[in-house]
Amino acid sequence: MKKDLLKIKLKKIFKNHKLSKKHSEICSNYIVNAELFGASGHGLARLKMYCDRINKKLINPKPKIKIKKISSSISHIDADNSIGFVSADIAIKKAIENAQKTGIGLVGVKKSGHYGLSSFYAEQAVKKNLIVFCFTNAPPALAPYGSRKSLFGTNPICFGAPTGKTPFIFDASTTIMNRGKIRRASKLGLKIPYGVALNKNGKITTNAKEALKGTQLPIGGFKGSGLAWMVDILSGIFTGGSHSGKTKDPFDDFSGPQNMGHLFITINPKIFIGSKFISEMKKNIQIVKRLPKAKGFNEILYPGERKSKTFKKNNNKDIKIAPKILKEMEQLYAVK
């Protein structure tokens, strides 16, 4: 489907589900971007889920989002169970504004929901020449080190910095494999790689459905588990959001809103060394790119480069939509 046609369809679907015109546009853009970035686990595969949660009054289509000013650097947002895209969009823009004023911005969000890729928000800050951290918690997917039961989410760590060219954006879950990819595999009946997840009995499984009921494995054992715990504290406890496994799975748990928390930290990279920051970033990247390559590599990419290339490649092509998802879309489009 053509990108622009898909955007129009998505906007109508969100408007059909009572979102304002502006909020429908925000959601539509982020979902199309996920597809263009090659992150389909955060794209159309979630559309029906969002609509279901709106229908069941678990996502508030007309949220009264409150922004509380703590200082010129610090803001706290109560998202009133808004869809995650909308509250995170407001939050990153506030964080950018705060850092532009004072050199550093800190914005916490509570009562939000799944916001798609952290990269979406990081990229906005980097394009305004800021360093940025984005943290969000997520439904249980990962067992704390020493336990055999999922509690932490895939809890991504996202960090961005301007380079003068394509933004440096590191965005990785603390699990070996991203949950969105496992969900998509489960939806499409595909297998997952060996060694990334356990079934509910604690055995390694390549069956995506079993993995979703079991536990994903963290990067580096106790290190990945500790990083996920850090994200639970920063985005969950600190902001007033849900934490310690209380973040509801948006696909399976309709017993209440998600109350997810997000945290954005933005920093003006020029506060210490001025515009030398960009020239040193360029030098750094050049030095790394010129290193001797490992077997099987022709070039070394920095975080964010591959996604940016994928985006450019996909941006003028039709977006491929799996038949199952296309059918869901048609049904949602027909809703009045």
Next chain:
Amino acid sequence: MKKDLLKIKLKKIFKNHKLSKKHSEICSNYIVNAELFGASGHGLARLKMYCDRINKKLINPKPKIKIKKISSSISHIDADNSIGFVSADIAIKKAIENAQKTGIGLVGVKKSGHYGLSSFYAEQAVKKNLIVFCFTNAPPALAPYGSRKSLFGTNPICFGAPTGKTPFIFDASTTIMNRGKIRRASKLGLKIPYGVALNKNGKITTNAKEALKGTQLPIGGFKGSGLAWMVDILSGIFTGGSHSGKTKDPFDDFSGPQNMGHLFITINPKIFIGSKFISEMKKNIQIVKRLPKAKGFNEILYPGERKSKTFKKNNNKDIKIAPKILKEMEQLYAVK
């Protein structure tokens, strides 16, 4: 050796090497703490190296450390090639002061050196009821993903938060094994585990000396490599410190000072939800600790708990010193 006697000896060694009384005390305390925390790779094993670098005028024993105020939240420190302990000690105290005043503190340090364990500094902030991040770069140890040559350091990520009890302190290098441990193994002729490092020809090695000349492996492949790159940007480029493999190995490279960079971010955890932060932290930890245990585990510890237990256990015992290191100490003690 008794802890207090060791401290006296170390103070005299640093004074023999022209450090002020105050700076000698700071260094002595951090080194003894490393031993008490069971992190000998950051303790006495480095003493001779520090003294060698002072003798060769690569560490400045009488630094003129400049603190530049950027705002009430942000400070930049030029450490004048001070020993890392001293500049990091000043920096974390400044970061604590800034966060206590404004809710958030950001302190960058340039022209510094190896500062021991990040936990030392994180703990100070947490004991003042702050959330804290500590970042420092380090000499080449890790090949960027796609390359076969070491460039990034072990670049630890350290995060701390108050719990009302033992501080939550996550402090982990982005490599599978800490370089300090490999150095110690090399010094004492011990083997390292299989799968944590490659030799200079790119083959897995269990020989610690060969591993030091080769490359360490990151946690989670491209994820660990990306996290190490993030730390290189934050602590190196952003602060005005060395980066992209320019941080000199303190043991092997006497061609100049290290010019290491550190970054400390401190946050008042009560700015959004007040004292509920501590009660929610307690709930969170309790929920995790009550999870069903994995095979081989009797209890689930949070990051920092094991080190704290080790510290308490070691605090009233004699500190064991390897004969080789004891001999080095005696020689350094005799220097006038």
